[in-house]
Amino acid sequence: MPLIGCHDCDAVVEEPDVPSGGSAICLRCGGTLFRRQRATVEITLALTTAAAILFVVANAYPFLSFEMQGQVTRTTLASGTVALWEGGRLAVAVLVFLTTILAPALQISLLLYVLAPVHFHHPAPFAVEAFRWVERCRPWSMMEVFLIGILVAVVKLSDMADIVPGLALWAFGLLIPILAGGTAFLDAEIVWREIGDLD
Amino acid sequence: MRATRPPVTDLEGPHAQCHVCNLVVAVPRGPIHGLSCPRCRTGIHRRKPNSLSRTWALLIAAAICYVPANIYPVMEVTTLGARQADTILSGVIYLAVNGTWPLAVIVFVASVVVPVLKIVALVFLATSVQLASQWRPRDRARLYRVVETVGRWSMVDIYVVTILVALVHLGSLASVEARVGAFYFGAVVVLTMLAAESFDPRLIWDQQVEDGHPAVRDVRQEAADTQAAAGGDDGG
Amino acid sequence: MADEPASAGGSDSSEAPRAIVRTRSMPSIVWLIPAVAAFVGLYLAFWAWSEQGPVITIVFESAEGIEAGATRVKYKEVDVGVVESLELSEDLKQVTVTASMVKELGGYLTDETRFWVVKAEVSVEDFSGVGRIFSGVYIAIDPSPDGKRTRVFDGLEKAPVVRSDKPGTLFQLRATEITSIDVGSPVYYRWIPVGQVAGYQLADDGGSVRVQVFIEAPHDERVRSTTRFWNASGLDAVVTAEGLQIDTPGIVAMLGGGVAFETPATVNVAQDVPENMVFELYPNKQATRRPRYSLKTRYLLYFEDSVSGLVPGSPVEFRGIKLGEVLDVDVELDRETNEMRIPVVIEIEPERLGLTEKDLEIDPTGRISSMVAQGFRARLLTNNVLTGQKAVDFDFLQGARSRQIEYGHAYPILPTATGGLDAITTRVARIVDRVDQLPIESIGENLDRVFASLAETMGSIEGITAAADADLMPQMTETLGRLEQTLASADAMIAPDSAMALELEALVADLSEAADSLRVLAERLEEHPEELLRGKSE
Numbered sequence: 001m002p003l004i005g006c007h008d009c010d011a012v013v014e015e016p017d018v019p020s021g022g023s024a025i026c027l028r029c030g031g032t033l034f035r036r037q038r039a040t041v042e043i044t045l046a047l048t049t050a051a052a053i054l055f056v057v058a059n060a061y062p063f064l065s066f067e068m069q070g071q072v073t074r075t076t077l078a079s080g081t082v083a084l085w086e087g088g089r090l091a092v093a094v095l096v097f098l099t100t101i102l103a104p105a106l107q108i109s110l111l112l113y114v115l116a117p118v119h120f121h122h123p124a125p126f127a128v129e130a131f132r133w134v135e136r137c138r139p140w141s142m143m144e145v146f147l148i149g150i151l152v153a154v155v156k157l158s159d160m161a162d163i164v165p166g167l168a169l170w171a172f173g174l175l176i177p178i179l180a181g182g183t184a185f186l187d188a189e190i191v192w193r194e195i196g197d198l199d
Numbered sequence: 200m201r202a203t204r205p206p207v208t209d210l211e212g213p214h215a216q217c218h219v220c221n222l223v224v225a226v227p228r229g230p231i232h233g234l235s236c237p238r239c240r241t242g243i244h245r246r247k248p249n250s251l252s253r254t255w256a257l258l259i260a261a262a263i264c265y266v267p268a269n270i271y272p273v274m275e276v277t278t279l280g281a282r283q284a285d286t287i288l289s290g291v292i293y294l295a296v297n298g299t300w301p302l303a304v305i306v307f308v309a310s311v312v313v314p315v316l317k318i319v320a321l322v323f324l325a326t327s328v329q330l331a332s333q334w335r336p337r338d339r340a341r342l343y344r345v346v347e348t349v350g351r352w353s354m355v356d357i358y359v360v361t362i363l364v365a366l367v368h369l370g371s372l373a374s375v376e377a378r379v380g381a382f383y384f385g386a387v388v389v390l391t392m393l394a395a396e397s398f399d400p401r402l403i404w405d406q407q408v409e410d411g412h413p414a415v416r417d418v419r420q421e422a423a424d425t426q427a428a429a430g431g432d433d434g435g
Numbered sequence: 436m437a438d439e440p441a442s443a444g445g446s447d448s449s450e451a452p453r454a455i456v457r458t459r460s461m462p463s464i465v466w467l468i469p470a471v472a473a474f475v476g477l478y479l480a481f482w483a484w485s486e487q488g489p490v491i492t493i494v495f496e497s498a499e500g501i502e503a504g505a506t507r508v509k510y511k512e513v514d515v516g517v518v519e520s521l522e523l524s525e526d527l528k529q530v531t532v533t534a535s536m537v538k539e540l541g542g543y544l545t546d547e548t549r550f551w552v553v554k555a556e557v558s559v560e561d562f563s564g565v566g567r568i569f570s571g572v573y574i575a576i577d578p579s580p581d582g583k584r585t586r587v588f589d590g591l592e593k594a595p596v597v598r599s600d601k602p603g604t605l606f607q608l609r610a611t612e613i614t615s616i617d618v619g620s621p622v623y624y625r626w627i628p629v630g631q632v633a634g635y636q637l638a639d640d641g642g643s644v645r646v647q648v649f650i651e652a653p654h655d656e657r658v659r660s661t662t663r664f665w666n667a668s669g670l671d672a673v674v675t676a677e678g679l680q681i682d683t684p685g686i687v688a689m690l691g692g693g694v695a696f697e698t699p700a701t702v703n704v705a706q707d708v709p710e711n712m713v714f715e716l717y718p719n720k721q722a723t724r725r726p727r728y729s730l731k732t733r734y735l736l737y738f739e740d741s742v743s744g745l746v747p748g749s750p751v752e753f754r755g756i757k758l759g760e761v762l763d764v765d766v767e768l769d770r771e772t773n774e775m776r777i778p779v780v781i782e783i784e785p786e787r788l789g790l791t792e793k794d795l796e797i798d799p800t801g802r803i804s805s806m807v808a809q810g811f812r813a814r815l816l817t818n819n820v821l822t823g824q825k826a827v828d829f830d831f832l833q834g835a836r837s838r839q840i841e842y843g844h845a846y847p848i849l850p851t852a853t854g855g856l857d858a859i860t861t862r863v864a865r866i867v868d869r870v871d872q873l874p875i876e877s878i879g880e881n882l883d884r885v886f887a888s889l890a891e892t893m894g895s896i897e898g899i900t901a902a903a904d905a906d907l908m909p910q911m912t913e914t915l916g917r918l919e920q921t922l923a924s925a926d927a928m929i930a931p932d933s934a935m936a937l938e939l940e941a942l943v944a945d946l947s948e949a950a951d952s953l954r955v956l957a958e959r960l961e962e963h964p965e966e967l968l969r970g971k972s973e
Binding site: 004005007008009010012028029030031064066073075079080081082083084087089091092095096099100128131132135139142145146148149150152153154155156157163188189192196197 | 340354355404
């Protein structure tokens with residue numbers, strides 16, 4: 001039986017058999033060892049593909065339009081970054097760009113790059129590096145926080161102007177749970193076993 | 200050695216876990232250097248290198264940035280020529296006064312409470328490790344997990360400012376600009392996130408003392424199950 | 436496996452059989468999600484592509500208030516496009532605006548289509564646009580399907596007044612000044628706005644201002660040949676027999692200026708007028724009752740009489756009808772005869788004499804020449820006995836010596852006549868006629884006597900001139916004195932606002948003329964007493 005280590009407390013245990021949908025908990029510290037989902041790769045791949053399409057839609061179309069006294073402003077997801085950059089707040093602009101556009105984009109695209117070949121049992125070159133980057137991007141992909149921020153801002157503005165949500169906002173709203181579902185479903189261990197250098 | 204106690208990959212033992220792909224590998228006893236994971240080729244360390252010192256450095260930097268983040272205004276709203284600068288706190292007050300107090304609570308918690316709690320919690324955790332405290336490791340581990348998860352939500356205020364800046368573009372009638380407070384606030388969020396990332400929670404457990412002996416386990420013949428760094432299979 | 440029991444940290448610590456992994460041969464149902472997403476995405480992309488309208492560039496002098504990505508292009512308040520980007524031209528003098536328009540405009544982007552920037556200002560044409568002060572700027576379009584298709588345009592700086600969506604006619608107005616009128620000022624007919632001022636320029640000779648007005652259809656048909664335009668800004672206060680009448684235009688006209696017109700009933704029959712017909716722009720409505728004509732000709736007159744009281748602006752009349760005015764009075768030394776002469780430049784409107792523009796075009800001088808041949812002469816007469824103001828009076832004089840118009844100088848020189856014997860005789864005859872016409876019944880006895888003595892005076896003057904009396908001078912002086920007294924007492928006896936007073940005023944004027952002529956005559960006779968017999972040698 002292979003050994004599994006607990007990330008949080010370093011307990012080493014044998015990998016138990018976990019039925020589909022279950023999870024293994026570390027006895028010592030309570031941290032989740034893993035969730036074993038069998039259909040994981042396929043589901044994750046499907047969800048990530050949907051997420052990719054939604055991400056493109058969310059960025060290509062206006063997601064909020066703001067109308068006041070006849071003046072209309074339409075914004076896309078990137079408008080925030082651009083506006084911050086033009087306003088001189090370069091560091092903040094970079095941070096927002098990273099957390100709302102770059103990290104999610106990398107996460108999605110690299111995940112697709114790794115998972116699709118894995119699904120067909122033919123790992124892609126540099127899959128290891130790619131999958132590492134996926135994990136690196138994860139804490140920095142803050143789209144759901146962005147969504148809450150959008151809502152707060154919209155409520156703040158709603159009594160002085162007309163705010164019309166655009167198509168991209170709905171795509172964005174869907175993208176978040178879909179991508180979250182995909183990444184939660186994913187059993188990284190399976191992927192590593194496919195793409196890793198051990199045979 | 201209790202059978203019920205799970206073996207650990209510890210500071211001395213024959214196992215170490217790859218922090219990237221979670222593979223447990225057999226390693227020579229004692230401190231290890233220059234070893235890489237057979238599966239994913241990243242470097243293997245028993246603990247995150249320089250965890251405590253890095254965490255302290257980042258925490259101090261975050262604490263330093265926290266002051267200007269709240270003193271300097273994060274955004275400036277210009278309406279018909281009149282400028283009004285808002286700090287995080289004044290923004291919260293505005294929201295509270297102008298009706299939508301649930302939003303005020305959200306922003307207050309996310310932008311004021313959370314960063315402070317993060318810093319305090321990480322300081323506590325780092326101190327507890329530094330002092331080799333035995334206090335409730337499980338709860339401390341839980342605390343760490345909470346800090347790790349919640350940290351990102353402080354970014355809400357920055358995103359609110361971002362949207363306002365992007366949307367309110369009405370020339371002289373109304374316009375919004377992000378100010379330097381936003382930079383410091385973003386710095387606080389980033390630094391605390393990096394601090395949490397650099398803290399190795401396994402350090403909490405390293406100090407556990409059981410039966411008067413340090414809880415460094417000598418792992419037994421499990422060494423036979425896994426081979427050394429070269430080769431190796433998935434056992435079983 | 437070691438001798439240690441398998442210790443699992445998991446929820447099941449028993450040796451559960453390994454789960455059998457069933458591999459699916461068909462893709463799982465979860466692929467529906469990306470399939471739907473892909474379908475929707477493609478559909479949107481296709482829709483956006485098919486809705487894509489043309490991208491155009493417009494060159495403006497300045498892009499004040501225009502924002503990339505925000506400023507809209509509007510037609511009749513409807514969004515038809517949006518500005519995508521701005522760029523300074525290389526010579527920094529112009530701004531190139533790139534805008535994407537809606538698909539429906541495709542056929543209307545021709546070289547006749549015009550664009551201009553509508554700024555946040557209170558403009559006269561659209562007073563209801565107060566909201567525009569707070570909204571931003573937008574680019575307006577006047578699309579036209581005629582013309583060559585193009586994607587590059589030159590933007591106008593101001594809104595064009597004549598737009599392709601408004602049929603109408605342009606007319607030209609001539610004004611001396613254009614106080615308070617500006618491009619966009621409304622044109623009213625019976626205080627309904629029916630058009631706008633389209634533009635104005637200084638005339639080539641700098642002597643007047645040309646104003647173009649655009650009258651919308653169908654009101655442009657109301658403009659006929661006898662239409663009069665006047666400047667309708669400000670109040671028109673008129674003192675009429677009923678009292679003070681104030682004619683106020685609307686607030687808009689008062690603030691932004693305006694032009695009004697009407698087509699009064701006149702002697703001439705109104706005819707249709709072509710586009711760009713020139714009309715006079717009167718300074719107010721009152722002035723339209725005293726019509727001005729656009730054609731003016733200038734002449735030179737030489738007087739030997741005293742011109743004191745004749746100033747630039749003094750009227751030039753024909754039998755009491757105003758022909759024009761004096762432009763300049765000067766003094767000149769005639770080098771040949773060593774005499775001082777007084778050249779007077781006058782400007783008259785020949786149309787008042789019944790000469791139309793056509794007549795003058797065909798034969799500019801023929802008619803006047805023939806009139807001169809018939810005795811058309813200019814003379815000085817006192818217009819107002821109180822101020823001493825003089826006027827130039829034209830009339831046909833019987834027995835005048837044959838004269839001609841002299842050319843070759845700055846202006847044609849018309850012959851003049853002094854207040855000579857002929858003049859006096861004619862005048863006296865006129866006065867007597869008028870006296871006859873006065874409703875004497877309503878006048879008191881004193882007046883009767885006044886007029887009787889006047890008639891007597893006239894009679895004695897006749898007697899004096901008939902007889903070469905050496906006592907002419909003192910007698911005439913005495914007569915003059917009596918005349919003046921009579922006038923004064925007559926004036927004092929009649930109420931100033933009665934019709935009588937007006938008649939009397941006219942009478943007084945005439946008498947003053949006569950008195951003046953007499954004075955002049957007396958002076959001449961003093962110098963050249965022989966003229967009494969032989970008549971003036973001219």
